[in-house]
Amino acid sequence: MELKNILNNESKLIEYLIIPMIILVIAFIFSKILRLIMSKFVKAASSKLNVDPTKYNFLKNAVSFIVFMIAIIVIFQSIPPLRAYGVTLFASAGILAAIVGFASQSAFSNIISGVFIVIFKPFRVDDIINIGELHAGVVEDITLRHTIIKNFENRRIVIPNSIISEQTITNSTLTEDKVCMFVFMGISYDSDIDLAMKIIQEEAEKHPFQIDNRSQEDVDKGIPEIIVRLIGFGDSSVNLRASVWASNPRDGFAMKCDLHKSIKERFDQEGIEIPFPYRTIVYKEKKTE
Structure with a gap:
């Protein structure tokens, strides 16, 4: 009887040692595979975002x-003597995690938004x-925070990723620069509408940008290379719009300012008037008694 108990105890001891070792080996191999996949993904995403991939190593x-x-949870659940201790331990850890999570909710929100930027790449x-x-x-x-x-x-604006994810983003260079x-x-x-359109076309065509x-x-x-259209009538003006292309937004902004x-x-030279609001002021004389 004693020999049987000893054998049972030894078999349970071996079982309690072998099961955790197997679980840890499986976890180690699975972790290595996931890290390899994550490494390739992060490098690919970082190259498209033009950022240093080491910033995302913590992923x-x-x-x-x-x-x-x-x-570890599976190990505690598979060994009966550790199950009770595991419930107490993980319950305490759960309370601590809830406190920490509530305190750092904003930080986690920024990290999650940063992960979405890495995945969907709305800008680089x-x-x-x-x-x-x-x-x-x-x-x-671009960082995860x-x-x-x-x-x-030439000022730097640091914006949390969680705020960026809630805003509408206009990207002028996502697919092409022009x-x-x-x-x-x-x-x-x-004023002569045809002459005004011709002047706008000529000035735009000769701009270097x-x-x-x-x-x-x-x-x-x-x-025509430059298309000028009459887009509407204002209170005191006929409104024209020219579509002028530039190779990138910086040149486009400078070109637009130069064309103004x-x-x-040219309008002043050719007698084309750019209207502005007129106001008529009437002075009334006081009546004499």
């Missing part, structure tokens, strides 16, 4: 941590973007 460490945590480093109606500039750096934008005043700039001009109702975006089919059809100046000067 691989987080995967390993989760895998080994699951392995060196892209020119507008975030909502407030911030615009060039993306200088925040994104750094260099605005056009951009169409709309040049709006208003002329008076007495302007590019010809027509296809060969458009050229064969005789479509050169077109205004």
Whole structure:
């Protein structure tokens, strides 16, 4: 009887040693495979975002941590003497995790949003973007917590990723750099519309930043390089709009500013009036008694 108990105890001891070892080996192999997959994914995503892949190494460490945590839970559940201790231990850990999670909710939100940026790639480093109606500039750096934008005043704007994920993003360089700039001009109702359109076309065509975006089919059809349209009538002006293409947003902005100046000067030379509001003031004399 005693021999049987000893054998049973020895078999249980061997079982309690072998099962955890098998589980840990499986967890180790599975963790290695996941880390290899994550490494390839992070490198590919980082190359498209133009960021340093070492910033996302903690993702691989987080995967390993989760895998080994699951392995430890399985070990505690598979060994009856440890099950009671495991329930108490994980209950205490759960309370602590809830406290820490509540305290760092904002940080986790930024990390999750950063992971989504890595996965979906709405913008990259060196892209020119507008975030909502407030911030615009060039993306200088992307981390899992925040994104750094260099605005056009050479100031750095650090925006948490959770805020970016809730905003509408306008990316001017996501697929291609060239951009169409709309040049709006208003002329008076007495001015020559055809002459005004011709002046706008000539000034736009001779600007060094302007590019010809027509296809060969458009050229064969005789479509002009610069298209100027009458888009509406204002209270005191006839509103014209020219579509002028540039190779990138920076050149496009500079070109648009230059065209405002050169077109205004040509309008003054050719007698095309740019209207402005008039006000008539009437003075009434006091009645004499």
